[in-house]
Amino acid sequence: MVIGGAGVGKTTILAPLVEGWSDQGREVWGTALAWRQANALQEAGISGARTLALEPLLDRMQRRPQDFGPRSVVALDELGQIGTRQMLQLLRQQAQLGFKLVAVGDDRQCQAIEAGPTIELLRQALGRQAIPEVLSTVRQATERERAIVGLFREGRIGEALAAKRAEGQAELVPGGYEAAVRRAAALWGERVAAHAGDPRYSVTVSAPTNQDALAVSRAIREVRRAAGALGPDRVTIEASDATGASYPLLLAEGDRVRLFQRTSRAGAGRDTMMGENGSVLTVKEVQEGGLVLATRDGKEGFVPWHGFRDRRSGQIRLSYGDVLTINTAQGITSDEHILAMPAGSRGVTLYAAHVGASRHRVASHIVGSLGAEAREVEDRRPVNAPKLTGQAALDAAWANVERNFGRAPVKDSALALLRRFQELSQKARNTFQEGMRRRQIRQKAALPETRLVRQAQENRQAQSLAPVLQQMSLNLEVQNRTAERLGAAPTSRAAISLEAVTLRLVAPQVAEGRMSYGAALDEVILSAVDDRRVRVLRGYAWNPVHQMHLPKPGGPVHAEPSPDSLMQKLDRAIASYDAGRPAALWAPMALRSRQGHPVPADQPRQSPGEPIGIRAQAPKTPAGRKVKGDGADHSAKTPRSRAPRRRR
Numbered sequence: 001m002v003i004g005g006a007g008v009g010k011t012t013i014l015a016p017l018v019e020g021w022s023d024q025g026r027e028v029w030g031t032a033l034a035w036r037q038a039n040a041l042q043e044a045g046i047s048g049a050r051t052l053a054l055e056p057l058l059d060r061m062q063r064r065p066q067d068f069g070p071r072s073v074v075a076l077d078e079l080g081q082i083g084t085r086q087m088l089q090l091l092r093q094q095a096q097l098g099f100k101l102v103a104v105g106d107d108r109q110c111q112a113i114e115a116g117p118t119i120e121l122l123r124q125a126l127g128r129q130a131i132p133e134v135l136s137t138v139r140q141a142t143e144r145e146r147a148i149v150g151l152f153r154e155g156r157i158g159e160a161l162a163a164k165r166a167e168g169q170a171e172l173v174p175g176g177y178e179a180a181v182r183r184a185a186a187l188w189g190e191r192v193a194a195h196a197g198d199p200r201y202s203v204t205v206s207a208p209t210n211q212d213a214l215a216v217s218r219a220i221r222e223v224r225r226a227a228g229a230l231g232p233d234r235v236t237i238e239a240s241d242a243t244g245a246s247y248p249l250l251l252a253e254g255d256r257v258r259l260f261q262r263t264s265r266a267g268a269g270r271d272t273m274m275g276e277n278g279s280v281l282t283v284k285e286v287q288e289g290g291l292v293l294a295t296r297d298g299k300e301g302f303v304p305w306h307g308f309r310d311r312r313s314g315q316i317r318l319s320y321g322d323v324l325t326i327n328t329a330q331g332i333t334s335d336e337h338i339l340a341m342p343a344g345s346r347g348v349t350l351y352a353a354h355v356g357a358s359r360h361r362v363a364s365h366i367v368g369s370l371g372a373e374a375r376e377v378e379d380r381r382p383v384n385a386p387k388l389t390g391q392a393a394l395d396a397a398w399a400n401v402e403r404n405f406g407r408a409p410v411k412d413s414a415l416a417l418l419r420r421f422q423e424l425s426q427k428a429r430n431t432f433q434e435g436m437r438r439r440q441i442r443q444k445a446a447l448p449e450t451r452l453v454r455q456a457q458e459n460r461q462a463q464s465l466a467p468v469l470q471q472m473s474l475n476l477e478v479q480n481r482t483a484e485r486l487g488a489a490p491t492s493r494a495a496i497s498l499e500a501v502t503l504r505l506v507a508p509q510v511a512e513g514r515m516s517y518g519a520a521l522d523e524v525i526l527s528a529v530d531d532r533r534v535r536v537l538r539g540y541a542w543n544p545v546h547q548m549h550l551p552k553p554g555g556p557v558h559a560e561p562s563p564d565s566l567m568q569k570l571d572r573a574i575a576s577y578d579a580g581r582p583a584a585l586w587a588p589m590a591l592r593s594r595q596g597h598p599v600p601a602d603q604p605r606q607s608p609g610e611p612i613g614i615r616a617q618a619p620k621t622p623a624g625r626k627v628k629g630d631g632a633d634h635s636a637k638t639p640r641s642r643a644p645r646r647r648r
Helices: 010-023 036-044 054-063 086-099 118-124 143-155 157-166 176-194 210-226 350-356 370-380 392-405 414-444 451-486 498-511 517-539 563-578
Strands: 002-004 027-034 051-053 072-076 100-105 170-173 203-207 233-240 246-252 256-257 273-275 280-286 290-294 300-304 316-320 323-325 332-342 360-369 540-543 548-551
Touching: 010 036, 010 072, 027 036, 027 054, 036 051, 051 054, 072 086, 086 100, 086 118, 118 563, 143 157, 143 350, 143 360, 143 540, 157 170, 157 360, 157 392, 170 176, 170 370, 170 392, 176 203, 176 210, 176 332, 176 370, 203 210, 210 316, 210 323, 210 332, 233 316, 246 273, 246 280, 246 316, 256 498, 273 540, 323 370, 332 350, 360 370, 498 517, 498 563, 517 563
Parallel strands: 002 100, 027 051, 027 072, 072 100, 170 360, 203 323, 203 332, 332 360
Antiparallel strands: 233 246, 256 280, 256 316, 280 290, 290 300, 540 548
């Protein structure tokens, strides 16, 4: 495994190794995450038949393990973009088949889309001393450019941006998105026109997202059309990118289009492959059934429209190839490179900035949007802060670019999580031991406990009460749910009625002369009426036709209380109190009672035979009716009630 920075010449490093392995009679295979990066290994001397993207290579190892053995070498490029899952599969195949694995990459460039820091895990497994690093770049032609690229790699973004601004190679365009798009396209046209006499001089452009790349590519098409390098539009198709976002795509002779999958030309033969994901081809002719495309090597072929369609969604995967995303641009080399950020630097990290600033041999340019950076600055400022203007706004915008470029997020792994847990555990143990040592010192010195100790005791008490409170809350919730399930089910009758409680309360007051007999009888009658109302509500149902409560089917019939019977009960209660007999045992839970009306203490108590108030007078007894009670006749009789029906 070798760590090689951007522009160190990894292909140059691999070339003599491939030659030596081939002289030893070994078969050398080349692979990378994408087809375009894998095909670039052919420049190191690896046969085109043995350069595959990583997933097809793993599939071939499963289908044809005899092609890989101890005499085989697999060269893996762009290791930093490989996820841990794919790397684990490759290492398992290497352990099973016995081939030699040589990996080259850089963890300071674009990271893997899948989870896991592959290079860092390999460092931990092999040891940092066992992994050589080659950081001296040879891609840039001047020492000044190599130094600036080194600043980007080391994360010294402020110094790198200051150097680019001093060279006139970094600018923030006043205005918004469209202004930055037009400026990037115009800069591309200026740099191409400046070297129009050299057909081999190349100027490439990259952008953070597919949307930004499409917008800048459309602007570059207009620049190329104005220069006479692009013909009139022939056809408009509905195309989409790798994310599935669709857009209208105008095509003409001279357009450069970018592929998103392996594409073959029509016809028979072995050499029908025109390009892979990330390949940029030139449109030679637009026909009704497809396009005639040409590769950089001069190979031409007709590709029908269905050749561009995705096998799953059926969409035509095609876009302009004048601008690539930063991830796709990793691995390319050009004389000049432009990093266009029309939407601002929010989506550009240290790794992407390093890639965007190291694709060139001669010069690299950064074009951003002053409006986008200013909006991000204002979003972080206080609401009432004065708005920045002039040079202060420009400096704040460049500081925001430096802040975004300096972000270097690290992918988490299970080992890193375990290591952090161990560090936190050790720190907690050390803190606990130090606290106990200080507490022992205070105890020996007879000093009072600190507030922290008292707070800890209170917390322990609260924690001990928490389960009890939780259980009480659970019990209450269970009771509420049980009551909801019971619904309208009749509850059991109370052990004591309101009438009996009233008799117990008023009898001593009447016997001692603190309440008149009439007032006491009124209270007893009202209590009996309330008792009946409660019983009716339990055993009766409201009839909307008759607008009254009627007995439920099979339920008891509750008669109106009789004043005469209540007088008898009151007399017996008073006589029982006067005789000094012990009172009955009452239930602890009693119903609501009414407040009596006190009378002067010297007022004589009314006897049962004396006239009482209107409310206390009992109705006259019809002739011929008698009521049982202490051997005396009474003028009222309470109707007999049926026993409550037992509920199933």
